[in-house]
Amino acid sequence: MEQHIRKTLVIILQICILYVFSYIGNVIQIFFNLIIPGSIIGLLLLFICLCIKIIPVHWIETGAGFVLSILVLFFIPTTVDIMNYPSLLSFHGALFVLAIVVSTIISIAITGMAGQFFEKKAQKRKGDKECNKLHSHSP
Amino acid sequence: MQQAPLALSMILLTVIAYLAAARVYKRYSYPFLIPVLTSTTIIIIVLSVFHIPYESYMVGGQWISSLLGPSVVALAYPLYKQRRFLLDHLLPIGGGVLVGASSGMVSVALLAKAFGINHSLSMSLIPKSLTTPVAIEVAKGLGGNPSLAVVGVMIAGIFGAIVAPSIFKLLRVRSPLGRGIALGSASHAIGTSKAAEYGEVAFSMSSVTMALCAIIGSVLGPIVAWIFL
Numbered sequence: 001m002e003q004h005i006r007k008t009l010v011i012i013l014q015i016c017i018l019y020v021f022s023y024i025g026n027v028i029q030i031f032f033n034l035i036i037p038g039s040i041i042g043l044l045l046l047f048i049c050l051c052i053k054i055i056p057v058h059w060i061e062t063g064a065g066f067v068l069s070i071l072v073l074f075f076i077p078t079t080v081d082i083m084n085y086p087s088l089l090s091f092h093g094a095l096f097v098l099a100i101v102v103s104t105i106i107s108i109a110i111t112g113m114a115g116q117f118f119e120k121k122a123q124k125r126k127g128d129k130e131c132n133k134l135h136s137h138s139p
Numbered sequence: 140m141q142q143a144p145l146a147l148s149m150i151l152l153t154v155i156a157y158l159a160a161a162r163v164y165k166r167y168s169y170p171f172l173i174p175v176l177t178s179t180t181i182i183i184i185v186l187s188v189f190h191i192p193y194e195s196y197m198v199g200g201q202w203i204s205s206l207l208g209p210s211v212v213a214l215a216y217p218l219y220k221q222r223r224f225l226l227d228h229l230l231p232i233g234g235g236v237l238v239g240a241s242s243g244m245v246s247v248a249l250l251a252k253a254f255g256i257n258h259s260l261s262m263s264l265i266p267k268s269l270t271t272p273v274a275i276e277v278a279k280g281l282g283g284n285p286s287l288a289v290v291g292v293m294i295a296g297i298f299g300a301i302v303a304p305s306i307f308k309l310l311r312v313r314s315p316l317g318r319g320i321a322l323g324s325a326s327h328a329i330g331t332s333k334a335a336e337y338g339e340v341a342f343s344m345s346s347v348t349m350a351l352c353a354i355i356g357s358v359l360g361p362i363v364a365w366i367f368l
Contacts, residue, residue, distance in 0.1 A: 015206075015209055018209035018210075018212045018213055019208070019209045019212075021209075021212045022208035022209050022211070022212045023208075025208075025212070026208070035280065035357075035358060035361045036357050036358050037211075037273070037276035037277065037280060037357050038208070039207070039208040039209075039211035039212055039272070039273075039276060040211060040273065040276070040353070040354055040357045042208070042211070042212040043211055043212050043214055043215045043218075043353075043354065044215075044354065046212055046215035046216075047215040047218055047219055050215065050216075050219040051219065051222065057216075057219065060213075060216060061216060063213070064213035064215070064216035065216065067206070067209060067210045067213045068210065068213050068214070068216070068217070070157075071210050071271070071272065071328075072157065072161070072174050072175050072178075073153070073154065073157045073203065074203055074204065074206045074207050074210050074272065075175070075204075075207060075271050075272060075275060075289060076153055076156070076157060076175065076178055076179060076182065076200075076203070077153060077196070077197060077200030077201070077203050077204045078204055078207075078275055078285045078286055078289060079175060079179045079286055079289045079290075080179055080182050080183060080186070080193065080196060080200065080286070081193055081284075081285070081286035082179065082183070082286040082287070082289075082290060083183045083186065083187070083193060084193055084286075085284070085286065085287060088287070088290065092256065092257070092260065095254045095255075095256055096256060096260055096264065096287075096291070097294055098250075098254070099247055099250040099251050099254055099256065099264060100247065100264065100267050100291050100294045100295050100298070101294065101298050102246070102250055103243060103246040103247035103250055103267070103268075103295075104243070104267075104268070104294075104295045104298055104299045104302070104325050104326065105302060105306065106242060106246045107239060107242045107243040107246060107268060107299075107321075107324065107325040108299060108302070108303050108306050108321045108322070108325045108326075109306050109310055109321075110238060110239075110242045111235060111238050111239035111242060111243075111317075111320055111321040111324050111325060112303075112306065112307060112310060112312035112317045112318060112320070112321035113310055113312060113317065114234060114235055114238040114239075114317075114320075115231055115234075115235040115238075115239075115312075115314070115316055115317030115318075115319075115320035115321060115344075116312050116313070116314045116316070116317035117317075118230055118231035118234040118235055119228075119231045119314050119316045119317060121230065121231075122228065122230040122231050125230070
């Protein structure tokens with residue numbers, strides 16, 4: 001029981017840390033009038049703070065893991081607004097769906113081939129580097 | 140109804156609907172039973188039966204929505220955990236993310252224009268390949284409708300995970316790296332769980348791509364909307 005309470009407190013506290021980053025991000029966004037959303041600025045700030053070890057990862061890992069595991073819950077209220085848009089079940093709605101479906105096919109096809117292409121390039125580059133190393137080592 | 144009890148009951152309704160939906164999905168993992176779909180349906184039915192308008196629902200709902208910001212920030216954690224992997228494959232990931240984010244957004248913008256889809260609907264389409272909390276933010280910023288954006292994101296996710304295997308087969312995309320990048324950039328979290336079926340590399344690749352696409356997409360979205368729409 002005590003452990004449960006402790007874990008809950010840790011999660012709440014760590015979510016507060018995430019909240020602070022999100023808030024700072026929003027302030028920066030408004031102050032500089034940026035197009036990038038405040039929460040994304042917060043994400044980048046937290047990532048940088050983790051990398052340069054200003055914030056140790058154990059300060060946020062339990063809270064972040066928890067939030068991400070129930071992420072769906074947080075966007076349900078936004079989704080419920082769909083009840084005000086019955087027009088989605090119309091001709092325009094069908095076009096909306098069609099545009100997404102076609103675009104998703106195009107995107108997966110192009111990106112899959114591009115990813116494979118870049119991987120081969122990277123491997124070749126790595127291979128060349130190793131060859132060069134071998135040559136420079138040989139007398 | 141008074142504000143506080145109304146807020147509390149709406150929060151409870153949402154949490155219970157979510158928990159029930161998550162439980163059902165754990166037992167029967169069909170794509171059309173994903174929790175966002177089932178829980179939203181349950182809530183809309185309850186609201187319609189009791190004649191509660193969306194605005195009243197949001198008296199409670201806004202408290203849950205306020206956690207969207209921190210949950211976007213939380214994406215820094217998986218990205219940090221995968222930083223080694225990211226550095227090891229910087230060229231394919233960087234190139235793939237750029238191609239993935241831009242091909243998804245540009246193609247949907249052009250299709251929206253070709254189909255004559257109206258402005259607000261088009262703006263809700265643009266972020267369809269981003270992870271949902273970010274897509275909501277981007278749609279809001281563009282003047283689109285956040286709930287339509289969520290619907291778009293869901294369609295892109297479910298449909299992408301279903302067609303991806305055939306596309307890979309047809310185009311001979313065999314590398315787990317290419318597959319992971321394609322799924323993460325076009326179909327976000329749903330694509331990433333599909334990528335897990337192709338092994339550890341494809342899964343890591345897909346989750347890193349998803350997070351990076353969210354960052355790049357939030358800048359690219361307004362630019363694409365400005366140029367093409």
